[in-house]
Amino acid sequence: MKRVLSGLLSLALLAGAGAAIAQENHPAQQGAAAPASGEHAGGGEAEAHGGTPHFPIKKPAQMAWTFAGLFGHYDKAQLQRGLKVYTEVCSACHSMNLVSFRTLKGLGYSDAQVKAFAANYEVQDGPNAEGEMYTRKALPSDHFPSPFPNPEAAAAANNGAAPPDMSLLAKARGIERGFPTFVFDIFTQYQEGGPDYIHALLTGYENPPAGVEVAPGTHYNPYFANAAALAMAKPLNDGQVTYDDGAPATLDQYSRDVAAFLMWAAEPHLEERKRTGFMVMIFLVIFTGLIFLTKRAVYAAKEH
């Protein structure tokens, strides 16, 4: 066993050394590397291979989230503020069609509140007995309606880039962590790459540095994953949304709240998962201990 362990350790060292060499030499190689074939138009990749930096230009900062770690849980007040930011700002362009109103109870709302919230929306239903489609007030069982009738309409209204659906955004984004950080992430349980990215992007808009040309209709953001600029203009500004609970009306606060809300939208069962996980862990550790003691007792009589 000891030998296996030391073997694994020396392995990790070897792999680490190899990776370190590879990373050190990488920037020098970049300029010489030929553009890879098959890159899609519009992405930042083709430029990246030409010698400009890989995207994103800046990596997102790691924020403190209540839902991180072993005992992670959602801050309900924060989720409610995030919902407010989503409904007042994001939802003008972004759909969230996997989330149903009834699940908003997870944000701490009562049945009546959910019903009243849903009633703010109109959804299409039908056909009725006459064969006509009609609109009615949304029920808790309905999902958030989309702001555009189809992706083509969404793209046409947004400079050719359809705004992505937000239901899974917090799990569908994440900047590569690189070696050796991804190894440490296993032990720190880092799973918040999505919210970190969303927060960084929302707070990251700035004027392009001197010498950087930004295509018309796009907006410079060094945190954007695929290019130096993106089609979405800076969506949030200080004071834009009025909070009822006294939380600061700042861009940073909005970004944190909406990122947390989107994490909830993408993973509504996160709290249940972590709570269950903790009980499973306790069970497994005790179970393993008992097996270990049994095994030791049985083997004690033998020479091994």
Next chain:
Amino acid sequence: MSGEHSTYTPTSGIERWVDSRLPLPRMLHDSFISYPVPRNLNYAYTFGAMLSVMLLVQIVTGVVLAMHYAAETTVAFNSVEKIMRDVNHGWLLRYMHANGASFFFIAVYLHIARGLYYGSYKAPREILWILGVVIYLLMMATGFMGYVLPWGQMSFWGATVITGFFSAFPLVGEWIQQFLLGGFAVDNPTLNRFFALHYLLPFMIAGVVILHIWALHVTGQTNPTGIEIKTKTDTVAFTPYATLKDALGVSVFLIVFAWFIFYMPNYLGHPDNYIPANSLKTPAHIVPEWYYLPFYAMLRAITFNVGPIDSKLGGVLVMFGAIIILFFLPWLDTSKVRSAVYRPWYKLFFWLFVANAILLGWLGSRPAEGLYVILSQLGTLYYFGFFLVIMPVLGLVETPKRIPNSITEAVLEKRSGGSPATV
């Protein structure tokens, strides 16, 4: 199945009645209770048990998931999300299944490495080894097709890239590709047949696993010394000795598995697969699942043409060759000594091989450019060099250490040598 005289004695009337009609309880008793195993098996020999558990976990969770999943391109993605959001404990089932695939591969790689280290593939266990490689191939096919089912961006583009490999073969390539896809591109027919096959293959794996265990019980297990069982003192009964050691190994393995399921279920996946498949939008980097990465690195390492073989076909041949070569391992290794414990040079090259495999895996996740390509080429060279040059030559020139006369002697030597008994 051990070839030993059966020690099963039916005690009740019912047991005697069954035993004289279908002696299944006798077979189970002889295979998993009284079956003699070498007394010096260490924890490297518990990965087989983990693999059995993982196969069972995958089949059970998979069957339940299939009850809620719909294999149709317009609804597949949302049906998975319905499982995650609305099905009772659906999130648990899906995360168990998705991470279970990864842990299945972790266990199989450790199992294969153990076989390589202790020379488990050598005569008379060639068929046992070959059946193992067949299981591994079936696992790769199953894992690949399973990853397509959620119909995310990486599902779609991974399927496009991997089925595209087959078009590299001259004359028949395009036909094979279209046969696999059920059309000219990845689409609804592809998803449907992948779902059907993804449901079928695990049961084929289970069938080959039975053959694998049968072959194992005919030849008996190897052990860290590589010496065959000679006397009864060399062995202990499967139950309780091996069962308890296996149970402990499995239990520790499950702790790590649970860590991923409950706390970092998306760590081993790719964020892009939470974006619905879009045939008009190629992801910036198409990366296969981590367990294929070493082979992906070898595929992309071939950037040059060799005579009539262009770089694309060359890469595909190297990638498939990297697996096919495993079938010939029993005959490539010329050493008469089985275990690496007594082969100092082989031991060194073995650990280099493992380090190289991990390095190739990391390179497979990098873009194919600059130094990464050169390192991949060196890694590929060592991968094949290990099997085609080092193994045959080393067996002829290496001087092994003194080998004990029996397993019992090895165990007693270790005890008197003052070193603590490695359990």
